[in-house]
Amino acid sequence: MDVKSGRVDLSHGAGGRASAQLIDEIFRDAFSNAWLDQGNDQAAFDVPLVPGGRMVMATDAHVITPLFFPGGDIGSLAVHGTINDVAVGGAVPLHLAVSFIVEEGFPLADLKRIADSMGRASREAGVPIVTGDTKVVERGKADGVFITTTGIGVLAPGVELSGDRARPGDVVLLSGSIGDHGVAIMASRENLGFETAIVSDSAALHRLTAAMVAAGGTGLKLMRDPTRGGLAATLNEIATQSRVGIRIAEEALPIKAQVVAACELLGLDPLNVANEGKLVAVVEAGAAEAVLAAMRADPLGREAVAIGEVIEDDRSFVQMTTSFGGGRIVDWLTGEQLPRIC
Amino acid sequence: MDVKSGRVDLSHGAGGRASAQLIDEIFRDAFSNAWLDQGNDQAAFDVPLVPGGRMVMATDAHVITPLFFPGGDIGSLAVHGTINDVAVGGAVPLHLAVSFIVEEGFPLADLKRIADSMGRASREAGVPIVTGDTKVVERGKADGVFITTTGIGVLAPGVELSGDRARPGDVVLLSGSIGDHGVAIMASRENLGFETAIVSDSAALHRLTAAMVAAGGTGLKLMRDPTRGGLAATLNEIATQSRVGIRIAEEALPIKAQVVAACELLGLDPLNVANEGKLVAVVEAGAAEAVLAAMRADPLGREAVAIGEVIEDDRSFVQMTTSFGGGRIVDWLTGEQLPRIC
Ligand SMILES: Nc1ncnc2c1ncn2[C@@H]1O[C@H](COP(=O)(O)OP(=O)(O)OP(=O)(O)O)[C@@H](O)[C@H]1O
Ligand SMILES: Nc1ncnc2c1ncn2[C@@H]1O[C@H](COP(=O)(O)OP(=O)(O)OP(=O)(O)O)[C@@H](O)[C@H]1O
Ligand SMILES: [Mg+2]
Ligand SMILES: [Mg+2]
Ligand SMILES: [Mg+2]
Ligand SMILES: [Mg+2]
Ligand SMILES: [Mg+2]
Ligand SMILES: [Mg+2]
Structure with a gap:
């Protein structure tokens, strides 16, 4: 795979050898952790045992344009955005899942840059990307790359924040x-x-x-x-x-x-x-x-x-x-x- | 909102009143459950307490065309597909998160049909959709609707399936x-x-x-x-x-x-x-x-x-x-x- 000057084509989304190669060389490398490396259809991890505690789940699609901007890119944004929706619930973020929709013809080098940026953001935050998905659509049927991130987190016992709890005087x-x-x-x-x-x-x-x-x-x-x-x-x-x-x-x-x-x-x-x-x-x-x-x-x-x-x-x-x-x-x-x- | 003959426009993805209305009338209605109804940036639920147990997480984007096909549609497919990736890990699926990327101009009636189908599939499966996201991109920058579903599930103690466990004679x-x-x-x-x-x-x-x-x-x-x-x-x-x-x-x-x-x-x-x-x-x-x-x-x-x-x-x-x-x-x-x- 020619990451430097190659482009994404439909075979990268077809579930065959090219898909596996793209995932290996661009994503697994960038996000590397023990859960993702399981390479199964789902990532398995220990149940966070917090007696009396609760969990949260949040998801966001990211469709920002341009993909690279001062202060970040769609990859780092997708990591931060979902961590934040988990965090503002008062939870400690645990794991992320990522899903890519890539337009045919998208430069592999840009995809790698985005994946590397996501990997960095997730490592800095200490919230590993444990599973993922990659689909490719024909040229003109998407706009470069769209990324959905989903996060789960754990709430300590007694933490119960909600948008309906504001009262006069607060x-x-x-x-x-x-x-x-x-x-x-x-x-x-x-x-x-x-x-x-x-x-x-x-x-x-x-x-x-x-x-x-x-x-x-x-x-x-x-x-x-x-x-x-x-x-x-x-x-x-x-x-x-x-x-x-x-x-x-x-x-x-x-x-x-x-x-x-x-x-x-x-x-x-x-x-x-x-x-x-x-x-x-x-x-x-x-x-x-x-x-x-x-x-x-x-x-x-x-x-x-x-x-x-x-x-x-x-x-x-x-x-x-x-x-x-x-x-x-x-x-x-x-x-x-x-x-x-x- | 004119669900019968109206169309999605960019304001439905802008985070203002129109976004809230779209989510209320199309999605919250179709998926209705106590977790989604919290209406917060994340859904909170009890930690599944399985001493010695584990959890799994799986995600898939769905970009199928056509959106409606014999035997289903992108909505039911997105529910089934992610439940299956959780299930083939040996886990009991617990919750789903959904993220929609919608093309400007997409008929609201079709969006409702898809949401209703997802709601039905999730209820039949007993796996509630607990949180979601909706983004809208300009006409020509997507292809109708893309849906990412993410699922989490619980593994009973001792269940440890993995793609690397096949041995000669199996x-x-x-x-x-x-x-x-x-x-x-x-x-x-x-x-x-x-x-x-x-x-x-x-x-x-x-x-x-x-x-x-x-x-x-x-x-x-x-x-x-x-x-x-x-x-x-x-x-x-x-x-x-x-x-x-x-x-x-x-x-x-x-x-x-x-x-x-x-x-x-x-x-x-x-x-x-x-x-x-x-x-x-x-x-x-x-x-x-x-x-x-x-x-x-x-x-x-x-x-x-x-x-x-x-x-x-x-x-x-x-x-x-x-x-x-x-x-x-x-x-x-x-x-x-x-x-x-x-
Ligand atoms: N963008 C990505 N980043 C990290 N891992 C990924 C990415 N895309 C796929 N993977 C990983 O590659 C493996 C194969 O993924 P794939 O999507 O082919 O499996 P699947 O969901 O079972 O199949 P399908 O998507 O056809 O339903 C999985 O372990 C998955 O977590
Ligand atoms: N397609 C959908 N189905 C079900 N619920 C949805 C859907 N889209 C959004 N929601 C719900 O609507 C509420 C508002 O979602 P919104 O995406 O605006 O929040 P946010 O993620 O905090 O903001 P942003 O997406 O701008 O980061 C949340 O409770 C969310 O779960
Ligand atoms: Mg699978
Ligand atoms: Mg958000
Ligand atoms: Mg997949
Ligand atoms: Mg938020
Ligand atoms: Mg799958
Ligand atoms: Mg959102």
Whole structure:
């Protein structure tokens, strides 16, 4: 197999010798671990014996374009994204499964670059890729590569976070600046005619969440990663699920000056722009200080801040006190869409 | 949302209100269960406490065309396919995660039909879909719908099946006729100019495998579902992984007359054609009769037969004694490819 200049063809997805060779040379190598090396139709591993504990499962397809962007690529993003959905449930991520849909003609060298990046991200996170699948579709029937990652994790006894647990008086925390991922992607789409120094915030948040779970105890109500739809969508989801209102302060929101500038140019509201390495948490007022301190002690939560509070509101509105002292409703995604941002 | 005549647009994948509505009206409805209804970024469930037991995880993308075919559709196939990869490991399937990649413009009515079919297949199997994801890509950047399903399951203590456990003297069992799925798909691709009454064998095999595990005990060495690449690929995989040879008898192979005829017309070898409701098992000679009886007692194993035996062979060849008394090597997929068969 000529990884340097070869291309994926339909035989790589047909289940014959070429498929086996592609998997061996590109994926098994990049992800190498004892479970994947079993080479069976499924990976087997010990049942995590946590008396009274629970498990979680999360899945995400990744269809981002471009495939390579400042701060990451579809491979690292696919690892981080699914680890984060497991982690914001308060769980310790255990294993990942990956599924590739590859377009005929896709360069093997790019596939290898993506696989290597996934392997690196999974090793850095300590969450092995234990099983996988590779399908190939005809030229023009996909767009390069799509990757679905599925993760499982273990919840310690007593950890029960859920989007319906926010109550009036709770404090809303945010782990850092918003809009970085979305702006980095938009900027790297050639036709936009501008460049910024902004890189994606794509990162695995499970160490940060573990510290928050430890510090917050039962005072930690829920966590969520504000991906597609941005902070606005996430706050609206929480308000709807918990049947409460949320009021945040514009002044409190950490947004990089370059992100503000890029959003102005693009006619976007940073509140609607996707993040891939940030989280929102809702905590009881009494636990806010401890959780915030734990967040700030983690490299990925250094700039964590309290951005608002949960209030009573039958309409489940999210409101923002603006820097000029006024107020406005923060709605779900409005205006321009940002397709294929993750 | 106009499910009857509406179409998927990019906003359905953007993470805003339209995404939430699509998920509520099409997916949550079709898959409804207590875990999915949590509505969080991940589904939480009890740790299956099996002292000394293990778990398995398997994933498959499904890119089949056409989406609807005799005997099933991409939705039921995606449920069966992943349940089968969990089941042939000897495990009891527990939960599924699903990820959809949908092309802009795809009819909502077709999406609902597929989701309903998945819901039905998952309920019939007793394996709930507990979490999901939905992404939308621009028109022309995918082909209708791609679905990745990931499954987890539990292995009882002592069950340790693996592709490397075949030994000379072991018997090779097959659960029923080969080639049905592949021929049904090829026949339903309009441009082939022929029709057969053959329907896909797509089915969930976990009840059959549970009966085999119970009957075979430690005499059951491994099971595998001969999907892409057909029986030929599966036998070659086993021979390679176990470093043995395999000899099968052509006479013993159950193949429907219509499948033979269709394969002749298409220039295909039934041994290379995909199956979606069959399995191959390797068992110690002493356990063969008991396992075969257990298979035949299950509706999906009624036509189970012994097709050959494991032999010593450094080259890991798969050989077939032909009906005329001759012999030939059964190689991995040769000749024409059958793209997007699952
Ligand atoms: N992208 C990948 N990364 C890592 N491992 C992979 C990848 N694709 C396939 N594999 C591994 O290769 C082996 C063969 O996979 P394959 O998909 O052919 O098996 P299967 O699911 O039983 O067959 P089918 O997909 O036809 O149903 C499995 O062990 C699988 O985990
Ligand atoms: N096709 C689907 N079937 C069933 N449930 C789905 C489906 N798509 C999404 N869901 C459910 O809808 C909720 C929202 O999913 P969503 O993908 O928006 O969350 P996320 O993964 O946290 O965000 P993102 O995908 O932007 O990273 C989750 O509870 C998810 O399980
Ligand atoms: Mg299989
Ligand atoms: Mg996600
Ligand atoms: Mg597979
Ligand atoms: Mg999330
Ligand atoms: Mg499979
Ligand atoms: Mg998702």
